[in-house]
Amino acid sequence: MTSLPQSTNKKLGLVIDLDTCVGCHACVVNCKEWNTSGYGAPLSDLDAYGAEPSGSWLNRIHTFEITPDDAPASIVHFPKSCLHCDDAPCVTVCPTGASYKRSEDGIVLVEEDRCIGCGLCAWSCPYGAREMDPVENVMKKCTLCVDRIYNENLPEVDRVPACVRTCPAEARHFGDLGDPDSDVSKLVAERGGYDLMPEQGTSPVNKYLPPRPKTHGTADIVFTPKEPPLNAKGFLGWLDAALERL
Amino acid sequence: MPRDSLDGLMRHWKGSDMHPAVSVIFFTVSSGAGFGFLTLIGLGVPLPSGFLAAFIASALGVGLAVAGLLSSTFHLGHPERALLAFTQWRSSWLSREGVCAVATLSIYGIYALIWMFTGERIVWLGALVSIGAVATVFTTAMIYTQLKTVPQWNSWMTPACYLLFSFASGILLAASFGEWVAFGAYPIASIVLSLTIVAWTMKLFWWQNANRNTLQARGSDTGTATGLGHIGKVKLFERPHSGENYLTREMVHKIGRKHALKLRVIALFLGALVPVIICLILVGLSPSPILFGLAFCSFMAGLFVERWLFFAEAEHAVSLYYD
Structure with missing residues (x-):
């Protein structure tokens, strides 16, 4: 049923730290690697080694340049995947019931056998979180690695989404954002985590942590190498003085 | 202006x-005209009498509507699962559109058969057809109107335009039958x-x-x-x-x-x-x-x-x- 649940027991999601993300795309690659062989149809690529490669991916890293009024520009790498919104428009627009949000943990999923590939859910998502698979013609999206996080065949340390597990900068955090005492909720509170495009009214679960304020040098502090004092004594002192007089 | x-x-x-997909453009224009014509037939717009005229009018109205609906299935990744699209009418405008279209065409089928074989256009059945046809065009428009992600579409003016264009194409088609000659x-x-x-x-x-x-x-x-x-x-x-x-x-x-x-x-x-x-x-x-x-x-x-x-x-x- 494509109505949204009244509330969810948990709000599983990601917290992404824009201060520490280095834009290495390791999360993107590990996401593709895990999800092409896991839940649902494979994530296909067209012309993968040709001139115009194109394919379905569940996680993408954009890079933005931010120019403050009074400081030099800085670069922010910006990972983007499904935000598992509380008011997910992609769920209610679905005509077949393929798109749904789980009441137990809030994960938004697609039942691919019911998907007719109309694409309306992708149109309804402001974040570009859904991509139609070019070979299977069904809608693909982040599953929050639902086949990892509850998977008791994996060592406990691996029971997190593939993107979180692989991030070398520890810029990605996974947990229950519905529980105010969880590590991720504390992190959000501490660092001022925020929603993307709140004006769209989607109430995303995933949160982003802003880059920490930069320290900028001011123009009147000039650093110059310090001259060592010349106070040589003895022969060298005489030589120095003699040469100075020449 | x-x-x-x-x-x-x-x-x-x-x-x-x-991206303007041709199949979706054809769908909205053609089914809009078809359902607009059905709305007017249901309202009792003057049309020639006799089996042939009733058949041609029905074939045109239903043909345009169905051609549009079929065209819309061309952009689906899995048209063979299209029946599932009738299940989520409680929440989805696209599903409602499918339900309204099929219901309206079914009621019109009965109306058209009676019209063709007895020459009678039953008023209450026609009213149902009109209501259904208007609802179909409205739900079509709502598929686009509902999207907050596309601000230009997300306005009450979108269904207003879809409905008015549907009526206007319907009345133009009805006028082409020439039955109103008697009125000048x-x-x-x-x-x-x-x-x-x-x-x-x-x-x-x-x-x-x-x-x-x-x-x-x-x-x-x-x-x-x-x-x-x-x-x-x-x-x-x-x-x-x-x-x-x-x-x-x-x-x-x-x-x-x-x-x-x-x-x-x-x-x-x-x-x-x-x-x-x-x-x-x-x-x-x-x-x-x-x-x-x-x-x-x-x-x-x-x-x-x-x-x-x-x-x-x-x-x-x-x-x-x-x-």
Whole structure:
């Protein structure tokens, strides 16, 4: 049923730290690697080694340049995947019931056998979180690695989404954002985590942590190498003085 | 006439639009005309009597509606699962549209059979057909109207335009049957004339609203999309991928709006001016079904251009991550 649940027991999601993300795309690659062989149809690529490669991916890293009024520009790498919104428009627009949000943990999923590939859910998502698979013609999206996080065949340390597990900068955090005492909720509170495009009214679960304020040098502090004092004594002192007089 | 309906577009919008898919354009125009004609048949618009006339009228109305609906299935990834689309009518406008269309066509099937074989057009059954046909066109429009991600569509004016265009194409088609000859040209020509003018006036307001009702006007920009706007001016430095992807092809399309202004003029010329001139000529002269048929064809051609622009001029929120 494509109505949204009244509330969810948990709000599983990601917290992404824009201060520490280095834009290495390791999360993107590990996401593709895990999800092409896991839940649902494979994530296909067209012309993968040709001139115009194109394919379905569940996680993408954009890079933005931010120019403050009074400081030099800085670069922010910006990972983007499904935000598992509380008011997910992609769920209610679905005509077949393929798109749904789980009441137990809030994960938004697609039942691919019911998907007719109309694409309306992708149109309804402001974040570009859904991509139609070019070979299977069904809608693909982040599953929050639902086949990892509850998977008791994996060592406990691996029971997190593939993107979180692989991030070398520890810029990605996974947990229950519905529980105010969880590590991720504390992190959000501490660092001022925020929603993307709140004006769209989607109430995303995933949160982003802003880059920490930069320290900028001011123009009147000039650093110059310090001259060592010349106070040589003895022969060298005489030589120095003699040469100075020449 | 709204002053900035025909220009100002390129100034306000950043440069990406929805991909105009031919199957969806044909679907909305053709089924709009078909259900518009069924609405008028249901309301008892004068049409020739006899089996053949009833058959031809029904075939035209149902044919246009079904051709449009079939065309819409061409853009599906899995049309063989289309029956599932009738299940989510409680929450989904697309599902409601499917349910309304099939229900209306089924009721019309009964109405048409009785009409063909007994010559009688049952009033209450016709009323049901009309209600169903209006609901179908309304739900079609709501598929687009509901999308907050596309501000130009997200307005009550969208269903208003879809409904008025549907009625106007329906009345033009009905006029082409020439049954109202007994009443003279004046009544039908003036009805067609006023509906055409009302519909395109609504569209002018829609265009004016679309020029103003942009993502930016709604407070969305790259700053809110990334949440980094408070630090400074945010601009894309590097895309996540070197080639295109599904999102950029569908929602960050670049060429559709290139000739938007010229296309608006062409749409108005074919869709409004030609039918209006024909009606004005007919008011003064004897009624001519053939000329009304011509007016209908021109009106439909204008609608195809208008519907192309409906997509080509719409910007999607996801473009904020790509522009």
